Amino acid sequence: MRAERELTIIAQDPSVRAGPSGGDILTTKVTIPYEDLSAGPRGYRVHVVDYDASQRVFYEPAELGRDADDQFRNAPDQTLLTDPAFHAQNVYAIVMRVLCRFEFALGRRVAWSFRGHQINLVPHAFCDANACYSESDHSIFFGYVPTAHPDADHPIVFTCLSHDIVAHEATHALLDGLRDSYTLPSGPDQAGFHEAFADIVALLSVFGVEQIVGRLLAPNSAAADDQIGKERLEVEALKQSVLFGLAEEFGQEVSRFRRSALRRAVELPPDPDAPEDPRYEECHERGKILSAAVLNAFLEVWLGRMKDLLSLPGDSVPLQRAVRDGVAAAQHLLTMVIRALDYCPVVDLHFSEFLTALLTADYELLPDDGRYKYRDALRKQFALWGIGPPYILGHEDAGRILEEGIWERPKDEEKLRYEGIHPESLRRDPDEVFRFLWENRKTLRVFEHAHTVILSVRPCLRIGPDGFFVRETVSEYLQILDLRADQLRELKINKPEEMPGDTPVRLYGGGVLIFDEFSRLKYHICSRVNNADAQGKRLAYLWRNGIRDSDGRYGRSDGSPPGQRFARMHLRRDGQLPKEEWDA
Amino acid sequence: MPETKPTGDVRVTMYNVGFGDCFLLSFPYDGDGDRHVLIDCGTTTEDKEWMTKVVEQIEKDCGKRLDAVVVTHRHQDHLKTFGLKGLGERLADLKPKVVVQPWTEHPKAEAQATSAPSVYGVRGLAQIRSLDAAQDFAEQLVANASRLLSAAPADLAEELVFVAEANIKNKAAVALLSHMGEEPAAAAYVHEGSESGLEEILPGVRVSVLGPPTLEDTTDIRSPADRHPTQYWELGATLAGAAATADPSLPAKSALFPGAPTLPAASAESHVRWVMDRLGRAELWNATRIVEAMNDALNNTSVILLFEVDGKALLFSGDAQWENWAWALKAPAITERLKATTLYKVGHHGSTNATPQKLWELFENRGDENTPNRLVTLLSTKEGKHHRVPRCSLVKALQADSTVRATYLWEDSDQISKTYTL
Numbered sequence A: 001m002r003a004e005r006e007l008t009i010i011a012q013d014p015s016v017r018a019g020p021s022g023g024d025i026l027t028t029k030v031t032i033p034y035e036d037l038s039a040g041p042r043g044y045r046v047h048v049v050d051y052d053a054s055q056r057v058f059y060e061p062a063e064l065g066r067d068a069d070d071q072f073r074n075a076p077d078q079t080l081l082t083d084p085a086f087h088a089q090n091v092y093a094i095v096m097r098v099l100c101r102f103e104f105a106l107g108r109r110v111a112w113s114f115r116g117h118q119i120n121l122v123p124h125a126f127c128d129a130n131a132c133y134s135e136s137d138h139s140i141f142f143g144y145v146p147t148a149h150p151d152a153d154h155p156i157v158f159t160c161l162s163h164d165i166v167a168h169e170a171t172h173a174l175l176d177g178l179r180d181s182y183t184l185p186s187g188p189d190q191a192g193f194h195e196a197f198a199d200i201v202a203l204l205s206v207f208g209v210e211q212i213v214g215r216l217l218a219p220n221s222a223a224a225d226d227q228i229g230k231e232r233l234e235v236e237a238l239k240q241s242v243l244f245g246l247a248e249e250f251g252q253e254v255s256r257f258r259r260s261a262l263r264r265a266v267e268l269p270p271d272p273d274a275p276e277d278p279r280y281e282e283c284h285e286r287g288k289i290l291s292a293a294v295l296n297a298f299l300e301v302w303l304g305r306m307k308d309l310l311s312l313p314g315d316s317v318p319l320q321r322a323v324r325d326g327v328a329a330a331q332h333l334l335t336m337v338i339r340a341l342d343y344c345p346v347v348d349l350h351f352s353e354f355l356t357a358l359l360t361a362d363y364e365l366l367p368d369d370g371r372y373k374y375r376d377a378l379r380k381q382f383a384l385w386g387i388g389p390p391y392i393l394g395h396e397d398a399g400r401i402l403e404e405g406i407w408e409r410p411k412d413e414e415k416l417r418y419e420g421i422h423p424e425s426l427r428r429d430p431d432e433v434f435r436f437l438w439e440n441r442k443t444l445r446v447f448e449h450a451h452t453v454i455l456s457v458r459p460c461l462r463i464g465p466d467g468f469f470v471r472e473t474v475s476e477y478l479q480i481l482d483l484r485a486d487q488l489r490e491l492k493i494n495k496p497e498e499m500p501g502d503t504p505v506r507l508y509g510g511g512v513l514i515f516d517e518f519s520r521l522k523y524h525i526c527s528r529v530n531n532a533d534a535q536g537k538r539l540a541y542l543w544r545n546g547i548r549d550s551d552g553r554y555g556r557s558d559g560s561p562p563g564q565r566f567a568r569m570h571l572r573r574d575g576q577l578p579k580e581e582w583d584a
Numbered sequence B: 001m002p003e004t005k006p007t008g009d010v011r012v013t014m015y016n017v018g019f020g021d022c023f024l025l026s027f028p029y030d031g032d033g034d035r036h037v038l039i040d041c042g043t044t045t046e047d048k049e050w051m052t053k054v055v056e057q058i059e060k061d062c063g064k065r066l067d068a069v070v071v072t073h074r075h076q077d078h079l080k081t082f083g084l085k086g087l088g089e090r091l092a093d094l095k096p097k098v099v100v101q102p103w104t105e106h107p108k109a110e111a112q113a114t115s116a117p118s119v120y121g122v123r124g125l126a127q128i129r130s131l132d133a134a135q136d137f138a139e140q141l142v143a144n145a146s147r148l149l150s151a152a153p154a155d156l157a158e159e160l161v162f163v164a165e166a167n168i169k170n171k172a173a174v175a176l177l178s179h180m181g182e183e184p185a186a187a188a189y190v191h192e193g194s195e196s197g198l199e200e201i202l203p204g205v206r207v208s209v210l211g212p213p214t215l216e217d218t219t220d221i222r223s224p225a226d227r228h229p230t231q232y233w234e235l236g237a238t239l240a241g242a243a244a245t246a247d248p249s250l251p252a253k254s255a256l257f258p259g260a261p262t263l264p265a266a267s268a269e270s271h272v273r274w275v276m277d278r279l280g281r282a283e284l285w286n287a288t289r290i291v292e293a294m295n296d297a298l299n300n301t302s303v304i305l306l307f308e309v310d311g312k313a314l315l316f317s318g319d320a321q322w323e324n325w326a327w328a329l330k331a332p333a334i335t336e337r338l339k340a341t342t343l344y345k346v347g348h349h350g351s352t353n354a355t356p357q358k359l360w361e362l363f364e365n366r367g368d369e370n371t372p373n374r375l376v377t378l379l380s381t382k383e384g385k386h387h388r389v390p391r392c393s394l395v396k397a398l399q400a401d402s403t404v405r406a407t408y409l410w411e412d413s414d415q416i417s418k419t420y421t422l
């Protein structure tokens, strides 16, 4: 019995060819865990349902075979483009690959956000230039559109054949499983986060494919032992070839707006005033800040890894070495980015907190920042955008600080009570965790008058690049407070001036409790439901932007119909939804 | 022709056509009677008897003689009556000397044409083809209405069918309009900055065309042809047609992969049928959005006319939305003149995106009841027809700062028309 299965996928999308001047579609092989697949394919986490609602056609479920053989190894382009079974394999393999990356990074199983273990992937869902994850449908729908180029080899563009689109959607689904509260109305950072995070993971996943990196670095080189000129490995040159290059390839036909969004994220001159600039309040603009910071950090780390290589005598270096360094940098950064989620607040996320989470996640496994200084690069790139760690020395919540920019230890940690708490249960039992939280509500300064619920208790085993590992338990709790606007004053929260006093508003709070292997609290990352400043800012933002549900209540939802949230987010990004001039 | 001068008065007659537009502008001339311009005659109602009364009233109001007809754009709620059997002919019998339509209606720019009139360019042709194909798509959706209406939620499906119906090509009306002028030369296909075709009919009245733009005017007008190329609408129509006749108990043939093995949808296991059902709903959302995009695209072909006479400025914009307005609002010479607007026909029946706030803020005659020469706004709409109109905050602004003449607020719902003299 094999432990792994190797499957052919399209490396980026069908427009990316293997040769310098055209040639076959560039493919690659990905390795995912072997499983006994049913027709579909249908496995333990993914179920491909190939139904086309626009023409009401139900394709025969694909059989990928019980032996681990890859039916599409060396398949001709025509087969890749016109065999729906290959399309099913492509989405299955890419989504499983992304899922495995998440599970590796987090050191545990990762659940979907809905009740159920298998997400439905629909590779030919409808005729529409969009792909979207729909939480209420437990599905990711991939659309298709006719190409706008009459002379194209193939008349239809399939979103299910774009590596980055599939990875992007899988990321939305996984992020929603980890932090379903990130789709709640919050501030501009959280609104921009889902989209930026999905783009970052998709980009770094594609950078994990050697063929792609090689082709971007040296489009005209075919042989594996080619050399590459050192001048092409300088920061501006890499930006041009790799980042712009990939942005160019991204969604070439499906969404030129998406492409230009990515281009712009790389192009944007860093601006330390951006977080306060109204031009960056719209969620897609906002997200570009995050993408820009992470992608530039990626380049910096990559260059750092090539330092030795570039100091060798001569004008050029082996292409393969440069490619491998790029892939390794992307992989490491991808692990950090995903792992950071466990160290992010449960609600009302800010980019500064994501930065802190990134640094903390890495610190836990590599306390000395290793050889390549990933954390330095991130700190520097975020600082260029005016984003620094959220805490200030002497901040009311601050405890001991272990390294600049990582989460501080809980304040008064010596006062935490563990009497009567079973360390073993604390690793899996929500009631045990709640007991801990409640018993320590004063030390942890948890507002006790809000509805409070433990969302999850997740034991993890995280493995570092040198084989070093860390055992932790991650537990999240959520707090909900429903008020009328005129009651905000009791919590010293500023009501948006013009908001009528009887407007229903909902405040969220919550936190992440990270326990060490002895079940002692290591970090308490919280957004307080009674944090007057943060809650006031959030309500002001929601009020200013008219973000409310269909009953006119603030703070609960943005009023998107069920299942349409991500579809609309993408359409807005692509300029396909009208911008209305007058309020309803 | 002896020189004849307008008296400077204008009478505006509003016809209650429910959701739709129908206006008659009458310009008295010294010793030479009135000149009548009919702007649109559409509706969404099926009540032909009512529309017959409207046409009778128009005949009466213009003394059985129209000087010009303006059809702002190709939507049912602006031209349906021209395609109604008997009524279209009666309107044609009013013998307008000129029929004004947007450039996108130019017969030489039809879908089959290989070249468009040169001013419109290649992109213009693509635009027209795309609009044409979009209407075929709408037709398929309407043919498919029962399937759509059977899918939940009902209000969404109804909205979809309502918008799709408005976007069906009214072949009879289009044909009638293309040869309704007294002679073929009397057809004017206009774009911003072009002549209006009304120069000879309304001497002494300055008539300016402020829209629609041609696609060459500005690159930042994102053309729907870029967003939804003709191929898209064609495929959409093919698929919708196939879906309408698909029998779930038989394996359907795929238009995408002709040889691919398929199964009857009804044979799927229950979990898969659940996904199919959910997907059907998601597709309904898509279709609605797509139809609305198409609706917007057609709205943006609306002719925008500014009539200026004796210090009065009357602005009729059909259903022009922001992209259409953009050109006019960018030209200082035009915005200067728009400030003096005395009558504004509210765009797109009061929808949020057809009265740019930037335009509204230009109007200097806005103000409370005591404002001299207070702005008059005409709102021809019906509540509850289309979820986007009339929009609350816009209506509030209209009521606060202008004298609103709104068909849907008329006390007597049997009233066919009202005439206002400016």
Ligand SMILES: [Zn+2]
Pocket: A168, A172, A194, A195, A198, A566, A569, A570
């Ligand atoms: Zn997305």
Ligand SMILES: [Zn+2]
Pocket: B020, B021, B075, B077, B078, B318, B319, B348, B349
């Ligand atoms: Zn209309």
